[in-house]
Structures are given as C-alpha cells and as structure tokens.
Amino acid sequence: MNICVIGTGYVGLITxxxxxxxxxxxxxxxxxxxxxxxxxxxxxxxxxxxxxxxVTKNMQEGRLEFTSAIKDGxxxxxxxFIAVGTPTGIDGVADISAxxxxxxxxxxxxxxxxIIVNKSTVPVGTASQIRNIIKEQLKARKREDLEFDIVSNPxxxxxxxxxxxxxxxxxxxxxxxxxxxxxxxKQLYEPFVRNQNPILIMDITSAELTKYAANAMLATxxxxxxxxARLCDQVGGDIAHVRLxxxxxxxxxxxxxxxxxxxxxxxxxxxxxxxxxxxxxNGVSMDIIAxxxxxxxxxxxxLVEMLLKRFGEDLTGKxxxxxxxxxxPQTDDMREAPSIVIIRELLFRGATVTAYDPEAIEQAKKVxxxxxxxxxxxxxxxxxxxxxxxxxxxxxxxxxRQPDLNELKxxxxxxxxxxxxNQYKPNIMKENGFEYYxxxxxxxxx
Ligand SMILES: NC(=O)c1ccc[n+]([C@@H]2O[C@H](COP(=O)([O-])OP(=O)(O)OC[C@H]3O[C@@H](n4cnc5c(N)ncnc54)[C@H](O)[C@@H]3O)[C@@H](O)[C@H]2O)c1
Ligand SMILES: O=c1ccn([C@@H]2O[C@H](COP(=O)(O)OP(=O)(O)O[C@H]3O[C@H](CO)[C@@H](O)[C@H](O)[C@H]3O)[C@@H](O)[C@H]2O)c(=O)[nH]1
Numbered sequence: 001m002n003i004c005v006i007g008t009g010y011v012g013l014i015t016x017x018x019x020x021x022x023x024x025x026x027x028x029x030x031x032x033x034x035x036x037x038x039x040x041x042x043x044x045x046x047x048x049x050x051x052x053x054x055v056t057k058n059m060q061e062g063r064l065e066f067t068s069a070i071k072d073g074x075x076x077x078x079x080x081f082i083a084v085g086t087p088t089g090i091d092g093v094a095d096i097s098a099x100x101x102x103x104x105x106x107x108x109x110x111x112x113x114x115i116i117v118n119k120s121t122v123p124v125g126t127a128s129q130i131r132n133i134i135k136e137q138l139k140a141r142k143r144e145d146l147e148f149d150i151v152s153n154p155x156x157x158x159x160x161x162x163x164x165x166x167x168x169x170x171x172x173x174x175x176x177x178x179x180x181x182x183x184x185x186k187q188l189y190e191p192f193v194r195n196q197n198p199i200l201i202m203d204i205t206s207a208e209l210t211k212y213a214a215n216a217m218l219a220t221x222x223x224x225x226x227x228x229a230r231l232c233d234q235v236g237g238d239i240a241h242v243r244l245x246x247x248x249x250x251x252x253x254x255x256x257x258x259x260x261x262x263x264x265x266x267x268x269x270x271x272x273x274x275x276x277x278x279x280x281x282n283g284v285s286m287d288i289i290a291x292x293x294x295x296x297x298x299x300x301x302x303l304v305e306m307l308l309k310r311f312g313e314d315l316t317g318k319x320x321x322x323x324x325x326x327x328x329p330q331t332d333d334m335r336e337a338p339s340i341v342i343i344r345e346l347l348f349r350g351a352t353v354t355a356y357d358p359e360a361i362e363q364a365k366k367v368x369x370x371x372x373x374x375x376x377x378x379x380x381x382x383x384x385x386x387x388x389x390x391x392x393x394x395x396x397x398x399x400x401r402q403p404d405l406n407e408l409k410x411x412x413x414x415x416x417x418x419x420x421x422n423q424y425k426p427n428i429m430k431e432n433g434f435e436y437y438x439x440x441x442x443x444x445x446x
Contacts, residue, residue, distance in 0.1 A: 001188060003027070004077035006070065006102050008035060010046060010162060010266070010333075011119055011155050012083035017051065018166045020058040022191045027065050029073035031101075039066040047332040047359045050163045070102075071109040079188065080106060082130075083119045083155070092273035094123050103130040107137030110146060115181055117151040121211050121271055123278050127152050127175070127204045149181040152204045154211035159265065160330030167192060172199045175207020212275040216289050219268045221256045223295035229259035229440025230302070239440025240422065259439045261394055261420030262299035264327035264336040269296070300341040303392065303420045306437045307346075310416070311389065316350030321388035321412070323381055324395025324421075326360035334363040338420065339394045347374045356384035358397055382411065390416035396423055405432045 001024050005016040008030040016028040030036050035045055042059060044052050058064035067073055074080050082102050089095030099120060106116060116134070118127060127150045138146050152175035157165035169192060174185045182201045189199055202210075229239040239259045247254035263269070272293050279286035311318060327337035334340070337360075343353055354376045357364065361377045368375050378384050381400065385391050385408060393400060401423055409415045409432070417429065419438040429436035 001025075001078055002076045003079045003081065003188075004029060004070075004073040005081040005083055006030075006073065006106075007082065007084035007098075007120070008032075008039060008045075008066070009083065009085060010048070010159060011157070012081070013044070013046070013051065013055070014048070014157060014162045014166050015081055015083055015119060015155070017054050017058055017064060018163065018192075019188075020063040021054060021167075023063070024188075025063055025076070026058075027067060027073040027077065029067055029070050031068065033068045036066050036068045048159065048162050049330055054163060070105045074106065074110055074114065077114065078184070079115050079117055081117045081119050081153075086120050086122055086270075086274075088270040088273055091277070093277050094121070094270070094274040096122055096126055096129070099126060099130065100133060103133040104137060107134040108141070110134075110148065111143075112146070114148045115151060115184060116148055117153045117185070119153055119155045121154060121215075121267065121274075122152075122208060123212075123274060124205050124208045126208065149176065149178050150204070151176045151181060151185060152207035153185070154207060156211075156214060159333055160328060168194055169197060171197055173207050173210050174199060174201050175204040175210075176201065177204060212271055212278070215268055215271040216275050216292070218256050219263055219272050219296070220288065220292045222258070222260075222263045222268075223292040223299070225257050225259045226262065226299045226302075226439070227295050232440040233442045236443040237440075238443060242440075259422065260299075260396075261303055261338040261342065261439070262296045264300075264338050264340075266333060266335040269293075269336040272296075300338045301345065302439065303394075303418050303437070304342055304345045307390065307392070307418055308349075310435075310437070314350060315346060318351045318389045319387065319413075320346055320351055320353050321384040321386075321391040322353055322355040323357075323384060323391065323393045323400050324397055325355055325357035325364045326395050329395055329397045330359075332357075332359040332363050334360055334367050337367075337395075339364075340367055342392065342394060342420070343368065343375070344371070347371050352376070354378055354384045354386070354388060356381050357395065358399065360395075382407070385411045387411070387413050389413050390418055393417065393419045393421055393423055396421035405429075405434070409433065 003019050003024050003026045005012050006029045008028050016026045020026040042056050084098040086094045131150050138144055172189050176182050186199050232239045243257045246252050247257050276286045276289050325339045352374050356378050416435040422438050426441050
C-alpha cells in the first residue's frame with residue numbers, strides 16, 4: 001500500500017520505516033528542510049537502537065523516501081499519517097498548532113480520496129477539528145467532491161525499544177466512525193499482529209482518550225512507587241521488596257513499578273498535564289492525575305534533598321560526577337529529563353559537574369548552553385569520577401551496572417554515591433566502604 005507519514009520525529013520515523021519494512025511504499029514528509037536533507041543522505045537525527053540499519057535497508061530497497069513537499073508525499077498515498085509534535089502549550093494545554101497546519105497543507109494539496117490517520121497524541125476533539133479544517137479548505141477550493149476519512153490511531157511505542165514496540169505491539173487502537181476505513185486499517189496492520197494481540201476498533205473519542213489514559217496510568221504507577229519509596233526511607237522498609245511483594249499479584253503485575261528520580265521524557269510530563277487540562281475544560285477535576293504530577297515534580301528533587309543533607313545547602317567548591325543525562329537509557333532524548341532539574345539545582349548552589357552519558361551529550365550541551373562553563377562533559381564514565389565529592393547516577397545505562405568499586409574509590413575524592421535509579425545493592429556498597437544513598441532502600445545504609 002502507499003503511505004505518507006508527516007513528521008519525521010521519533011514517531012514519524014519509526015512509523016514510516018516499519019511500514020516500509022512490511023513491504024509498503026512510504027513517503028516521509030517534514031517541514032524541516034535540513035532534517036530531510038540529512039535523511040535523504042541516510043543520516044538519522046536521533047539515537048534509537050536498530051533504526052539506522054532499518055532506514056538504510058528500506059531506502060536501498062526503494063520503499064522509503066523523504067521529502068519536504070507534502071504534495072509529493074500524498075500524491076499516490078491511500079493513508080496519510082500525521083505524526084507531528086504536540087508539545088505542552090500555555091497553561092499545560094496541548095499545543096496542536098502543528099496538527100492544524102498539517103491539516104491545512106493536506107487539504108490544499110490532496111486531489112483524491114485519503115485516509116488521514118492521526119498518530120500524534122492529541123486532546124479529545126482534535127480529529128473533528130482536522131475534519132473541519134479540511135472540509136473548509138476543500139470548500140474554498142471548490143473541491144467538495146473530494147472524499148476523505150479521519151482515523152485516530154494513537155502510538156504506544158517507548159523510546160529505546162521503539163522498533164520492537166511498533167513491530168510487535170501489545171494492541172493497536174483504531175478510532176473511526178467508518179466500517180470500510182476500519183477494514184482498510186486492519187489490513188494495513190495485519191502483518192504486525194502476533195500472539196493474538198488485538199486490533200481494537202472503537203469510536204474516535206475513545207481512541208483519543210485511550211492514549212492519555214495509558215500514559216496517565218503508567219505515570220500513576222511510577223508516582224505511587226516513588227511515594228512508597230519515600231515512606232520506606234522514613235520507616236525503614238525496602239522498596240525493592242515492596243515492589244516484588246505487590247508486583248507478583250497478577251492483578252498488579254511487575255512492569256513500571258521502579259522507584260527513581262522521577263519520570264521524564266517527551267510524553268508522560270506533557271500528557272499528564274494535557275489530560276488534567278481536558279478534565280478542567282470539561283468540568284471534571286482530575287485529582288489523582290494532578291497528584292501524580294505533583295509527586296513527580298517533587299521526586300526530581302529527592303536526590304538533591306539527600307545531597308544537601310549530606311553536604312549542606314551551599315555547594316560552593318564542590319564537584320559532582322554525573323552518570324547519565326538522557327531521560328532514560330537507550331536514547332539521546334533530553335526532553336524533561338530529571339538530570340536537568342538535578343544539575344541545575346547543584347549549579348545554582350555553587351557546585352560544578354562532570355557529566356557522562358553514552359549518547360545524550362550533544363543534546364545535553366544544547367539544554368545546558370546557558371551554564372556550560374560549570375559543566376564538563378567527558379567521553380568515558382571513569383573520567384566523570386575523577387576527584388569528585390560524590391557520584392550521582394541519574395540514568396540507568398547498562399554499562400553503569402557493575403562498576404569496579406575499588407577503582408571508583410581510588411578516583412573519587414570521597415566514596416559517596418547518590419543513586420537515583422537503585423542500581424546497586426546497599427549492603428554491598430556499605431561493605432565496600434561507600435556512603436550510598438538511593439531511593440526507598442536507605443534503611444540499609446543508615
Ligand atoms: N516520542 C515518543 O516516544 C512518542 C511515542 C508515542 C506518541 N508520541 C506522540 O507522537 C507525536 C510526535 O512525537 P515525536 O516525539 O515524534 O515528535 P518530535 O517533536 O520528535 O517530531 C515532530 C516532527 O514533526 C515535524 N513537523 C512539525 N510541524 C510540521 C509540519 N507542519 N509539517 C511537517 N512536519 C512538521 C518537526 O519538524 C519534527 O521533525 C507527539 O504527539 C507525541 O506525543 C511520541
Ligand atoms: O518503572 C518505571 C518505568 C519508567 N520510569 C520512568 O518513566 C519515564 C518514561 O519511561 P518510558 O515509559 O519507558 O519511556 P517513553 O519513551 O517516555 O514511553 C512512554 O511514553 C510514550 C509516549 O506517549 C508512550 O508511547 C509509551 O507507551 C510510554 O511508555 C522515564 O523517565 C523512566 O525513567 C520510572 O521511573 N519507573
């Protein structure tokens with residue numbers, strides 16, 4: 001089938017490449033001409049495991065093309081996926097201006113039937129806005145004869161595991177009011193269905209809501225565990241035991257129960273804000289989700305609180321090593337990363353930082369451009385611990401899991417670790433002479 005994908009961020013690139021890999025002809029479109037120029041040369045602007053190889057393969061085999069002209073992208077397409085950004089706008093409302101701009105462009109350029117599929121995460125009512133924009137434009141062009149359908153098809157991939165998530169989704173959600181379109185969407189997704197994971201056909205509003213409900217539920221589990229972790233630290237429990245104790249109840253399940261330095265990324269923070277807003281716009285007070293957000297904001301400071309207790313409020317002259325800057329491992333994405341809050345707070349209090357991340361340093365340099373003189377970036381985890389007052393672990397990259405503890409001790413000014421991702425066993429750290437602070441397991445180190 002012929003497919004056009006508009007937006008070549010995470011979701012657009014993965015969507016386009018995976019559909020191409022299933023034998024479809026895909027045109028990816030982006031407004032960013034520089035990005036398209038690089039993509040045409042086969043250069044991928046993001047770090048996502050396996051993506052470079054898959055893009056190269058599908059380009060070489062002639063199924064994947066890039067253009068900045070929507071007209072070329074939709075010329076032969078039956079499906080036109082919208083995968084542009086929907087960042088947090090004023091007062092936490094999702095900014096859907098890029099979606100509106102794309103709807104406009106499609107309506108100006110289309111000249112045959114199209115199924116317009118929205119993959120971006122958008123507030124309830126966006127599909128009908130897209131429909132209205134297109135209808136009005138077609139009327140202005142005197143092309144009311146042109147037919148089109150709108151589908152809501154939210155995406156559930158995780159960064160770092162994006163290809164696997166897209167190729168083998170737990171479920172595919174399709175919101176449509178048209179039976180024929182539902183059948184065509186089912187055909188398109190058939191090759192991705194394994195293990196009887198369902199394709200769920202529903203109305204458009206429910207599909208739009210499902211995406212926010214999923215992210216809000218996952219964020220809720222994390223904030224819940226972070227709150228429990230704080231309680232563990234106060235009363236002397238171990239969050240790792242509590243996690244096993246509740247996760248083995250099949251009604252609860254193990255995934256997404258890790259306490260840590262707070263959730264970040266391009267999705268949870270913005271989508272939690274957006275659903276709170278949808279609630280208030282519709283007279284529904286989203287109390288649970290509002291609390292989830294508040295807990296997360298506080299959680300990003302939890303490590304800093306421990307650090308200030310240890311070193312005092314004024315950190316002038318102190319030097320800290322940081323392992324991990326990206327919001328999670330296996331990505332170079334710095335959007336809403338807890339490292340931003342933590343590092344800024346340390347710098348504000350007079351400290352300097354030596355930071356290492358396997359992939360995110362270039363992105364981090366942009367984020368911290370205003371305070372670059374206080375951050376030294378290094379290309380090796382060992383270089384980040386030279387002569388530091390303490391090491392702070394913020395992102396759980398696999399390579400940080402089993403450090404040589406003797407080597408660590410030799411290079412650090414003092415053997416103190418603040419671990420925001422509970423990577424090490426508190427008793428082992430203690431036995432090896434470390435002062436070790438972590439999240440919800442501090443009873444072992446007091
Ligand atoms: N990042 C994820 O892991 C993820 C997962 C699931 C859903 N989502 C949702 O998918 C959407 C896209 O997210 P993303 O992270 O891929 O976004 P992104 O910000 O990384 O990329 C968006 C792309 O759209 C392009 N764009 C903007 N306006 C355009 C226009 N008018 N015409 C053509 N291109 C345009 C931008 O240049 C950019 O390349 C968001 O709504 C997000 O919430 C993201
Ligand atoms: O037990 C956990 C699991 C995750 N996190 C944190 O939560 C954030 C988000 O992690 P993750 O969900 O793995 O990454 P994303 O790529 O942001 O994916 C989420 O957001 C996407 C965009 O909407 C959705 O498509 C995915 O289904 C959803 O998992 C990160 O900061 C993690 O460190 C925790 O603190 N504890």
